[in-house]
Amino acid sequence: MEQNLLIYNSLTRRKEVFRPLHPPFVGMYVCGPTVYGDAHLGHARPAITFDIVFRYLRHLGYKVRYVRNITDVGHLEHDADEGEDKIAKKARLEQLEPMEVAQYYTNRYHDAMAALNVLPPSIEPHATGHIIEQIELVREILDNGYAYVSNGSVYFDVEKYNHDHHYGILSGRNLDDIINNSRELAGTDEKHNQADFALWKKAQPEHIMRWPSPWSDGFPGWHCECTAMGRKYLGSHFDIHGGGMDLIFPHHECEIAQAVASQGDEMVHYWIHNNMITINGQKMGKSLGNFITLPEFFTGTHEKLERAYSPMTIRFFILQAHYRSTVDFSNEALQAAEKGLERLLDAYQTLQTIAANLSAYGAASAQPVTMDYVQDLRQKCYDAMNDDFATPNVISLLFDAARVINSVADRKMAISSEVLKALTDVFDLFAFDLLGLKKANSSGNSGDNSAREEAFGHVVDMLLEQRMKAKAAKDWATSDLIRDRLAELGFEVKDTKDGFTWKLNKQ
């Protein structure tokens, strides 16, 4: 914890020294997925961004309670207060129980996160499991005079709130602009003001997800869950609240208003927001219909994908940009990320090779890699992480180190076992523990050297040699069968002029 960590706080719009409210404890809440479809690349970004924050804070010695919710009710279409519940709609279309839809996509989300090496949060609360807490929140806001009941629904009185406090403090919007820009949708006449938002919605007769409340049988407004669950698990004041920038307005602005209106002051100390992933310059989003899901990336089954990309390539691609910059998706960018990742993993592998046979490296005349260099590298990596989690800088420092390692491999530089161990430690800490990359991108030639993997590798080589024989005999059916079956198992086979190469894209 001796490191001085700077975090960009979206609320104050500047970098601030991170000082937890109750060290060594840190509370962090991050808005999780609405589980009505597969997670797409846009969902991978907050998950990976806050995984880095989680890993780094833990590394610094903090005891982090990381809460990431599952939204399984209340998130209506168009992110507004009208329209059908996203999960209920999916359930109706597929003739499933809403909870069946939520469970199915929650499981798929967990699988995708595990593939991306995103650590699970400490608590993963569901909105439907916290209806009582949300009703309590609505009651407090009503009691304090910042909400009103209208036809069985409860709305937040934004004008009244803004008179006493500041609605727009996070997004920088002012109320007049918000009113002028809000869309008048059918049924909003229940609201006193267009800018008001729902805290509780009375369910229409056909609405299947409903709970009893003092006001009507209905369901909570989307913004309630995070305020209610954040407070329940992290207390009425906690350190970090995170999410994508697209959530700043209205979701997080409404969360702040709900907190202040219910308990009198703001709950969150540092607001952290990751930027968006764009596709042809436009935000990638489910509601925009221009998204590519994570399973599609992993299998290469989407018309915009030239081929499959491993979860580690996706992770590396995202970490190559600072979390507050936009990232534009393209096949070229992903392929560049894949090459970059391979370069780093190869350098790490080379370190092992050098270590195993150190005496063969480093002629007496070669310039030595000094301990000062490694210590400087280590400190610069820390400096980058401390500067608002600057992962691209960490990566470029590791690339520099990879060049040094390759110079040793080429016998242009020499290295002692002590320096080599220190350099390996820097890789282990920053590339693997903190950036969360995985060591083995198993392939026939490199990757993890364990005896088991090597044996499995030989089996794949054997199969591919049979395929070469089949090809030579123009037995295309057998040749294609072997390739296709291997592809189903996650092996990517490439024909080369000397034969073949393969790698396993599953992590």
Ligand SMILES: [Zn+2]
């Ligand atoms: Zn939220």
